[in-house]
Amino acid sequence: MSNLGTLSVIFDLDGTLVDSEPNYYEAGRLTLAEHGVPEYTWAEHERYIGISTLDTILDWRRRYDLRAPMAELLAAKNRRYLELARAHTRAYPEMRKLVELLATEGVPMAVASGSSPEAIAAVLAGTGLDAHLRTLVSADEVAHGKPAPDVFLEAARRLGARPADCVVVEDAAPGAAAAHAAGMRCIALPYVPDQADGPEFATAGLLVRGGQAEFTARAAYDWLTRTTRTP
Structure with missing residues (x-):
């Protein structure tokens, strides 16, 4: 088990992990x-x-x-x-660092995206992120895309995790809304910083108002460490 307890992390792909x-x-x-x-x-x-x-x-x-x-x-x-x-496609360097930090801790991780399964697999393979991110869920595989919670709930199911133990990392308002609807905490870094005051982002546990320009893996990891219950 991870030193972060029963935590699982679910990443959006486009605009969150990679600049697609x-x-x-x-x-x-x-x-x-x-x-x-x-x-x-x-x-x-x-x-x-x-x-x-x-x-x-x-x-x-x-x-x-x-x-x-x-x-x-x-x-x-x-x-x-x-x-x-x-x-x-370029992976955001600080996101790559966060994935690697979580992998070192043994935290279960998934990608849940509105992209097709083929696009998700191609991007992760091309950036090398597939070395750590092997559980993939496409909106094509569930009944409803974001802002419905379906992709995140399916990711939790595949990880064997309770929604309450999951944290979603998202850049878009529909994704932040979907995380909230799924009963999951959210780290939000708006792709369009001007949208940071939107009601969807108000539910995020950690809101990085400046988006990728202000996001750091260490700050996100430290927030997870402070806010995640361990046995």
Whole structure:
């Protein structure tokens, strides 16, 4: 058992462990351009941060009046994203340090993401994080994506952990809301710092208001040490 007691940690992937949002934006921009939406901006992309790819495309079809079938749009976006992800995804250094600290302590860990299973596996393999993160849950595998708690509850189930013993690490408002709904504590580091005052982040046990620019593995680890009950 870990020196951190029965603690388990569940990481979001995109924008939390890795800097993948630029790849998602570019994959989305190219896909939309192919279907007659030439001016897709980063500001428009920000509304989808933390939302599953499936839910993103459902909204695209309504918002941009797209006629292409869901399956075609989903396959096109995933294909473009995987091409970019395999070549250009960077793990955040402080997040890598936190994963390594927790691995040293023997803390069970999982990744729960709105990305497809293929994208999660490709990113973790490409960054080497798969050495420590082997329990993976995609929103594609559960009934509802974030802000519903399904992905986090499934991750806890696969880890054999009680939700109350889990801490979620998240960058997006839907993920923070999902952690709260799952009955889990949350370390939140908003990908868009201007969103830090949102009600979803108010439920976080540790809120790093400046996002990745202010996050340190040591501060997160020390907070876990102070707040986790040990036998």
